[in-house]
Amino acid sequence: MNNLRPLLITVAVLLVFILAGNTQTQAQKFTADTVQVESSVKIHSPHKATMYSVMLPGLGQAYNKKYWKIPILYAGIGATIYAINWNTKNFKKYKNGFQDFSLYVDWKNLPEAEKAVTDEPTGKSYEELYTKGFDFENSQASFDKWFKTQLQNKKDSFKHDRDLSYIILAGVYVLNIIDAAVDAHLMNFNVNDELTLRVEPAVSYSAFTGNTLGFRCQITF
Secondary structure, eight states, rough: OTTTTHHHHHHHHHHHHHHOOOOOOOOEEOOSSSSEOOOOOOOHHHHHHHHHEEESTHHHHTTOOTTTHHHHHHHHHHHHHHHHHHHHHHHHHHHHHHHHHHHHHHTTTHHHHHHSSSSOOOOOGGGSSTTTTTOOOTTTTHHHHHHHHHHHHHHHHHHHHHHHHHHHHHHHHHHHHHHHHHHHHTTTTOOOTTTTEEEEEEEEETTTTTTEEEEEEEOOO
């Protein structure tokens, strides 16, 4: 199994939970019986944040002053690009090995008379994918079948992981745009400095239950 799959999964999960997290836009001050909510109004353009992230990943986060997200974003991009290159290189290697070995096995299984007038395939890239110096000429048919299957499985596995890496890279790019847009929208929420939520004990009376002790919430604008 490709040992880069855990890395790809980790990158995807990390970016989803960190980059797409909600931005804290309100500061809260607690006293014994009063909750004071404070914020400031800022003119901030979600459109600009979105377009900046479209043009260059991380630029929207910089516009939103979320600088701590940029290293995480580029770590994810770097990891996925590395995975793409690594899987592409190995896919090509096993693809060539599978093709060369398939041609060799077909030639090897020809009747002797036909084999004598047919040139042996020159491609030997499969030799470096097994034990060095192994005698493929005298190998058993069962081994040839097994080895061909292994080459095909490896080829398909690296192709799958390469394609998955491309999908994750596209996902990181889209997530970068969404994150910048959401952050910019949340920064425009306004809570007036004078808005106060007061929670205090209160006694209420009912003809059925008499006096009841509870809490009263009072909002002051």
